[in-house]
Structures are given as C-alpha cells and as structure tokens.
Amino acid sequence: MSATTMPRAARPAAGERSGGPTFGRVVAAEWTKLTSLRSPWWTALVTVVVAGAISYMSATASSVDPGFEPTHDLSTGLMLAQLGPLVLGVLYGAGEFRTGAFRTTFTLVPRRWPVLAAQAVVLTAFTLVLGVVTVAVCVAGVVPAAASRDMPLRLTEGETPGVMLGMVVLLLGMALLGLAFGALLRRTVPALVTALVVLVFLPVTLMMMSDPGTDANGMALPHSVTPAGAISVFTPGTGITLLTTSASSEGMPGTPDVGPVGGGLVVGAWVVLLLVVAGVRLRARDAR
C-alpha cells in the first residue's frame, strides 16, 4: 500500500501552495456559487419580462391621453418586477442555511462574515447588470406607444436619467434587502413573507395613514407632515417607493419630501444595518 503512494517529502507543503481564503477569493467563489444555480437566472428572466411587458401595456394604454408623456411610463413595470430581485436576494441569502451548504462554506471561511460581505458584492454586481437590462427593456416597452403618437423619446432630458438611475438602484435595493432578510431568517418562506410585509404592505398602510386628507370643501389640505408620514420616510419600503419618483415632485401627501436621493439613503442605511446584524449573528452563534 505504501508502495503506491508518494513519499510525503516529495510534495510541497500544502499551505505554501496557495494560501488561505482572501476576500477576493471568497468573492470569486460566491460568484461561482450564485451563477451555478438556476434560480438567479429564472428570477432575472422573469424580472426583465414582467418589467418590459407592463411598461409596454401601461404606455400603450396611456398613449391615448392628451397629456401623454412616454417617459412617465418607464418605471410602471417595476411595481411588480421589483419582486424578482427581492426573491433572488432571499433565495441567495437563505439558500446556504436552507440546504446545509453553510457547513461547507463556514469550514472553508471560519471567520464567516467575509462570506456575507462577498455575497453582497456578488449580488450587487449581478443585480446591476440585471437592472441595466431591465431599464433597457422598459425603454423598449414604451417605444411603440411613443411612435404611435409620433413623439420623441427624450431619455437624456430633464429628470428621466435620474428616474432610470433610480430604477436600477430600486432593483439593487430590493435584492440586497432580500439578501439581508434571507441571511437573518435563514428560511426561504418566512424571509420572503417578512420582506413582503415590510417592503410592500407596510408602505401602503403608512401611506394611507399619513394622508392628511381634505378640508370641508373637498380640497386637498396644504402640504403638512403627519406623524405617520414622518415615520414612513424612515421605513425601507417607503424608501424603495421614493427611488423612482422625480426629484421635483412634492413627495407623498403627509410625508416629509426627501426625494429619491433621501429614499436611496434610507434604503442604503437599512441594507447596511440588517447585513451588519446578520454578520454579527454569524460570528456569535453556532452553525449547526
């Protein structure tokens, strides 16, 4: 038996050959892991198709209005399509725990948090590409409606570039919030339900609660901030909603007008906070 094996001294010492898990290597490994599953590609495909189809239908429907402006229909598809990156993030964040693959991952990277950081980097790269493709498909979706009215599509004028940037950031925000919920709750369905409640149900509820309503004559009250509205701007769901509003709009009734940039900052802060909590828990808890 020993005749068939090489003497140990003939081999280079293992540790010297390639070293340990640097952050760059963990990112490369996570990229392989994300792209070698089918679910990211399916959710990406569904996101693009849904966004394109809805913006096409929405633009076609409103093209008969006298005040039709094609660029206003660009982001309508995201109302539904934003769920794609959310699902993608949740599946990616919870997947390791749901399947037990974290055992392999954490024995390779015992410090653990670099794995979560690398997942955020990889998901950002994947979703940025997905976001750009989605925006391009949404633009293509409104082209027929614009053409039917012989209207030019002014993508580089006014606030349209900002809105398109906001669309990409929205999809990225949803993916990263999904990742954070998945990493925190570790099971796909509870994470997805929680994310939907926080990101979709909560902003609608707060929006209704924060509306100051109308005066006795049925006229809208002058813009004033209600308590519910003040809370609302600090929630991730409202932040997401604000991302595709134009910078010059007054904001939603009863809420402080923080604009798309403010919404983006709120979303970013939530992403960082939730990922840090997930990372701290990774270090502190047993991985069974």
Added chain:
Amino acid sequence: MIEVEALTKRYGSTTAVDGLTFTARPGTVTGFLGPNGAGKSTTMRVVVGLERPTSGSTRVDGRRYADLPAPLHAVGVMLDARSVHPGRTAYKHLLAMAQTHGIGKARVNEVIAQTGLEPAARRRAGTFSLGMGQRLGIAGALLGDPQTLILDEPVNGLDPDGVLWVRRLVRELAAEGRTVLLSSHLMHELALCADRVVIIGRGRLLADATVQDIVERTERAGAVRVRTTEPEALARELLATGAQVTPAEGGALQVRGASVDEVGTAARRCGATVLELATESGTLEEAYLQLTGDAVEYRTADTRGGAR
C-alpha cells in the same frame, strides 16, 4: 494532529459531549465510534469550528480551527451529505470550494477523477445517490491535499466497491503520515481500517486504545469453547480443576481459566467425546456493546450468536 481536551458541549439542559479528551495522531487512522446521539458529529463540528465548546478546547496542528491560515489545506472535512447545495453540480460545488483557497481547476478535476465522480460531475448534487454524495464529500475533503482528514461516516451508503476504496484510501492517507479521524457506526468497518479506536457513549469517553487492545478486553477473549457428547460430565470435571464454565449456544460450553490442552485432557478423563474445541476471540462489536453499558441486554444467547 487533532487534540480534543476536556470538551463539553451543552444545548440547554442536554449535554451532547461531556468532558471528552482524546488525540488523533499523524500516521494513524483513528476510528471514532459510538451509538447515534453519542456526540460524534457534535465533537467533529466543534473541531472544525462550526460550533463553539461550552468548555474545554479542540486544536488542529496545535491551533484553534478558526486560527488556521488556510483551513482547506490543513484539514479536509466531510460532514454529512447535507453540506452541499442540491441545485449545484458536483463540479461547481468543488470549484467554489477550491476558489476560496486559490486552488486551480486542474486540482478540482484531479479529485473528481480520484473519487470516481467523472460520470456525475456535471449533474446537480440533489440528484445524487447516497453513495455519490459520499464520494463528493470525500472529494471536497481531499481538495486541499490536507495533513488532517475528518470524515463523518464516509462508508455510509457506499456499495462494496466504494467501501473497499474508502478503506484503502484512508490506509494510504495514514501511510503518507496524515492524521485521519473517521467516525462510523459500522464496528467491523473500523476494525478493518482503524489503528486506534475512540469509543464514546452519551458524550463520555468509554475507551481509547488500539483495536487489538479493545478486542482483547472483551469477556469472550481468551475463553475456550468446547462442544462434547457429555457436557455435564465435562463441566463437573472442569469445575473441579478450578475453571469457570458457562453454557454457550449450540449445547457448547464456554470455559475460562483453562487452556485448550487442559480442556482436551479433562474431556478424556471423563470419557467425553470432543466434537469441537477452540479458543474464542472477541470482536470489536462485542467490546463496544459491553463498553456502552447496554451489554446486559445483548448477553442473551441468540443475540450474541447473531452479533458474531
């Protein structure tokens, strides 16, 4: 080298591992034996840093696992088959593992060939049989060419070819001077491939010795089995010489305190015709059953015959 020192792991009020101390040394296959729930897997998970000990410590090559600069090169780990994402192909799973340590694709293909995974390498791990899953786990453990291997139930679910292959592989790895810690509930399997055996029950150490030592400690070891036409006469004769005699299955007698020669001579003295006469040797399985304290339950004649 794996050192486990006074390791205790509790989950709430349950104690999974209770003051366990043992060392797995280089050049040795150390078998890790115990019934389900004895704390084998828990101990292994603590050693590779997935769980932290309630008290005590574990070290690999003198370091805490978390302090190893390149874990994949130091320790090859195969825990249960559920450590792989079922949606990923075997090749991509191993490639992602390799990438964390900057190991190239050539080495990935090498371990795939070494473990006989080529036909299944491009299939998703979720479609694998238990045996293929075990081969994938072993491939991952070999990836970093580590000095220490920790294999949890590696022969579980393998076909006879696979069992032989694992047996030869761990022997070779130990012959190369590596440390191999291998758990199994298949006691005869450990008897065939382990040099030392660490037996635990309810989280406590029951035995830590060579396979030979443990087998010799069984109560059957050193006894003489004799079957004769006149068992009662022979028993009386032997008792008179100071030997201890107990009935064994098949109408035979088990004799202690007398050699084969002495039993044969005693048979001639009382005119009994000897039909069968031999020394008995224990098995690791018997030693294990006696050590785990459930031995009483298994000491009935028929179970014992079946356990041989």
